[in-house]
Amino acid sequence: MPELIIVGLNHRTAPVAIRESVHVSSDGLENAISSLRALPGVEGASLLSTCNRVEAIVSATSENVTVAVVDWLCGRAGVSRDELEKHLYVLHHDEAVDHLFRVASGLDSMIIGEPQIGGQVRCAFQAARKLASFDPLLRQVFEQTLRVAKRVRSETGIGLHAVSIPYAAVELAKKIFGDLTDLRVLLIGAGSMGELTAEHLHKQRVKQVIVANRSYDNAVTLARRFGGEAVQFDSLEQHLVECDIVIASTSAPHFVIDREHVKRAAHKRRTRSLFLIDLSVPRNIDPEVATIDRTYLYNVDDLRSVADANAELRQAEARDADGIIAAEALAFRKRLLAHDAVPTIVELQKRVEEIRATELEKCLRKMGPITIAQREAMEMFTLQMTNKILHYPIVHLREASDQPAERESARRTVRKVFGLR
Amino acid sequence: MRLASTDLLYAALALYGAGTSIALASLLFPRQTRAQRAAFIVMISGFVAHTIFIGTICVRTGHPPLVNLAEIAAFIAWTILLIDLVIYTRLKIYAAAFIVYPLVFLLLLVTAIVGDPFTHLNAAQHASLFTAHLLTSALGVAVLFIGLAFALIASFQDRSLKSKKRGRLWDWIPSLDVCNSVTLRALSAGFVLYTAGLLAGFAWSLRVSPGSSEMHAKQIGALIAWVLFAILLDSQLTGFLRTRRTTLALSAAAFAAVMVSIFGIAHA
Numbered sequence: 001m002p003e004l005i006i007v008g009l010n011h012r013t014a015p016v017a018i019r020e021s022v023h024v025s026s027d028g029l030e031n032a033i034s035s036l037r038a039l040p041g042v043e044g045a046s047l048l049s050t051c052n053r054v055e056a057i058v059s060a061t062s063e064n065v066t067v068a069v070v071d072w073l074c075g076r077a078g079v080s081r082d083e084l085e086k087h088l089y090v091l092h093h094d095e096a097v098d099h100l101f102r103v104a105s106g107l108d109s110m111i112i113g114e115p116q117i118g119g120q121v122r123c124a125f126q127a128a129r130k131l132a133s134f135d136p137l138l139r140q141v142f143e144q145t146l147r148v149a150k151r152v153r154s155e156t157g158i159g160l161h162a163v164s165i166p167y168a169a170v171e172l173a174k175k176i177f178g179d180l181t182d183l184r185v186l187l188i189g190a191g192s193m194g195e196l197t198a199e200h201l202h203k204q205r206v207k208q209v210i211v212a213n214r215s216y217d218n219a220v221t222l223a224r225r226f227g228g229e230a231v232q233f234d235s236l237e238q239h240l241v242e243c244d245i246v247i248a249s250t251s252a253p254h255f256v257i258d259r260e261h262v263k264r265a266a267h268k269r270r271t272r273s274l275f276l277i278d279l280s281v282p283r284n285i286d287p288e289v290a291t292i293d294r295t296y297l298y299n300v301d302d303l304r305s306v307a308d309a310n311a312e313l314r315q316a317e318a319r320d321a322d323g324i325i326a327a328e329a330l331a332f333r334k335r336l337l338a339h340d341a342v343p344t345i346v347e348l349q350k351r352v353e354e355i356r357a358t359e360l361e362k363c364l365r366k367m368g369p370i371t372i373a374q375r376e377a378m379e380m381f382t383l384q385m386t387n388k389i390l391h392y393p394i395v396h397l398r399e400a401s402d403q404p405a406e407r408e409s410a411r412r413t414v415r416k417v418f419g420l421r
Numbered sequence: 422m423r424l425a426s427t428d429l430l431y432a433a434l435a436l437y438g439a440g441t442s443i444a445l446a447s448l449l450f451p452r453q454t455r456a457q458r459a460a461f462i463v464m465i466s467g468f469v470a471h472t473i474f475i476g477t478i479c480v481r482t483g484h485p486p487l488v489n490l491a492e493i494a495a496f497i498a499w500t501i502l503l504i505d506l507v508i509y510t511r512l513k514i515y516a517a518a519f520i521v522y523p524l525v526f527l528l529l530l531v532t533a534i535v536g537d538p539f540t541h542l543n544a545a546q547h548a549s550l551f552t553a554h555l556l557t558s559a560l561g562v563a564v565l566f567i568g569l570a571f572a573l574i575a576s577f578q579d580r581s582l583k584s585k586k587r588g589r590l591w592d593w594i595p596s597l598d599v600c601n602s603v604t605l606r607a608l609s610a611g612f613v614l615y616t617a618g619l620l621a622g623f624a625w626s627l628r629v630s631p632g633s634s635e636m637h638a639k640q641i642g643a644l645i646a647w648v649l650f651a652i653l654l655d656s657q658l659t660g661f662l663r664t665r666r667t668t669l670a671l672s673a674a675a676f677a678a679v680m681v682s683i684f685g686i687a688h689a
Contacts, residue, residue, distance in 0.1 A: 157592070176582065178596030270660035273597060293664050296582050309587065 002043045002137050006091040006099060007069045008055030011110050014087035021077040024049040029127045037133040039072060041065040044135030046128035050120050052110050059137045066090055094333060101325045104149035106158060113158035113314045118149050148328045158317040161310030166197040168306040169277050170204060173245055176273050176296060180204040186243035187211045188256060190218055193279045194249025202226045210239055240265035247277045248284035256284040266292050341397040344411050347420050356386045429474040434529050436467030441522040448589050457515050464522060471499050487555035491535040493683060498528035500563035516593040520570040550625040558618030562679055564611030565650055568604050569672050575600035576665045605657045612654050619643055639685025646678035
């Protein structure tokens, strides 16, 4: 039976210089998988390549394949075997299955629970399937990996909470407004954190990003990046009425937005909420603004607290996810072992059925003419008897120990007892 | 037959009690949806028993189950849960369960405590105007209660966002916009139904006892509730009540006034 082997490196084992030398772009993925599959002894192959990891996932009957895969990786990276080997890990069967489940669920990622990895594993699966580079073992492993990742995502909150400041701001915006597509964002200043937050909101397809800056030219340049509009700095109050999210990120040493500005805007906004994000130090938005109804003000410390609390939550969820993965890996191993026994079981059933049919025919010939009902009763009787006799040997074969030697011994015993070749 | 319908009432009550307990217990395990799903299934089982119970009243009395306090409490509870189940199925809003399930349980408990809900109408009550009054008022109250429930959960989330502290309900509550939208829709629809119910009741009482201006607790409660709901609805549309605290105080007063009008039915 082929064995699953993973040879790879990730953000914990290799520096970025090594990772980027082995990295395979999405355009080159199919070629890389094809050449990996062509290695001698490889029965099935796929490749997972992200910015944090590169893993060759193969099924093979021979242990020597590991050497070939390491050489293949060295060839791609253009580095010596000695240089690369110290960053590599090699995982076999059970360990490999467990690892793949953890990777696809985001438990092995740099940021625990990050959602992109699930899609990247799916890409590796689809590319290999397209190239027909799967053997039955690898297909089962990947299908199960995707199922486990889905289960972990749906049964734990591992990917639910944002762990960076810009994402925390986006998460809060969603908690206030739900759908962000109909919202306008006002970005005041050109601080890097503000830009990044606006970029995240822009990716959520907000309706418009309006940029206000002391330097109108800078505002125009920044607005162009978001396909938005640049406005004069002194027209801020007017835009507080029409915009739903305000990001302040200037270097001004005083408040740019005070309570009276927001109070007047809130009056005109009637029932619409206003979310103010103050990423500046010193602060640009008067903290008193938070006392106004339907107005939510978060400064950089508030957002950091949210992100930190979320990171702790993810750690707690990761413990639950570990439990799910351990249970799934055990169940999957049992299924693979049971699958291993299928040829013997099929042969056993065939052999016993032949005996039953032959002996029944002999018996019926001796009995002479009987009715159809009587014949059916005889058929049923012999069938039930053989099924009952086979029940325990089949269960024994399916549930044999996970030690290969004991499994082989159980198979040999059954074959001997029932006279199978 | 009589024993069977009482059994159904108690079965529904027991299931609602269990569902409510499970839902409230799920507050101890934030982000775990299993307990919520279990509560949902138990409540649906209770709802089935409740539906058969309501149907039994209709079949036995030949009119909607809205004539006395026991019947109307059972009907309003049934309608509230029906609307909540629809909202839950469409929007997956878990938080409403913490308010709606206990309310439904308490209303059905009123039915069980008050006793036999089967009442036959007198001659004057055999009028379509009277039936319309009962039906639209009860439906209006149920929809308005849903509006109040969502206003309450919106205020919980507002408080969490303002205080920057994740409350126990944080993960269960959808965005403020969704809460406000459901509140507005429920208050609008409920107010229209409730107004229609009050007008139909007024027209029916004029027809039955022309010239009578006597007002009982239920009429006074209903009128006060109507005024308070009108203010709440206007506030939802225009935002003239600037603080959520005022809105909550008005909501509580409106709820109390409706309860007075419902309990006043026993003295009619």
